[in-house]
Amino acid sequence: MLKCPNCKSKDIGKIGVNQYYCWGCFIELSISKGQINTHQVEEDGTLSSLDDLFAEEDRSISM
Ligand SMILES: [Zn+2]
Numbered sequence: 217m218l219k220c221p222n223c224k225s226k227d228i229g230k231i232g233v234n235q236y237y238c239w240g241c242f243i244e245l246s247i248s249k250g251q252i253n254t255h256q257v258e259e260d261g262t263l264s265s266l267d268d269l270f271a272e273e274d275r276s277i278s279m
Pocket residue numbers: 220221222223224225238239240241242243
């Protein structure tokens with residue numbers, strides 16, 4: 217089960233192939249190679265990475 221590494225919410229919506237959106241804290245999540253990559257959508261529509269904020273184990277997913 218996918219869980220947001222930022223707010224631990226499980227209220228995750230799918231927005232594309234391997235792309236998800238957290239309704240808890242409004243960040244975008246994408247999955248690659250068993251890792252969750254986190255992005256914040258800026259007001260101008262660009263994405264900035266939040267990966268530096270999380271430990272490696274917080275970003276790995278166990279299926
Ligand atoms: Zn969240």
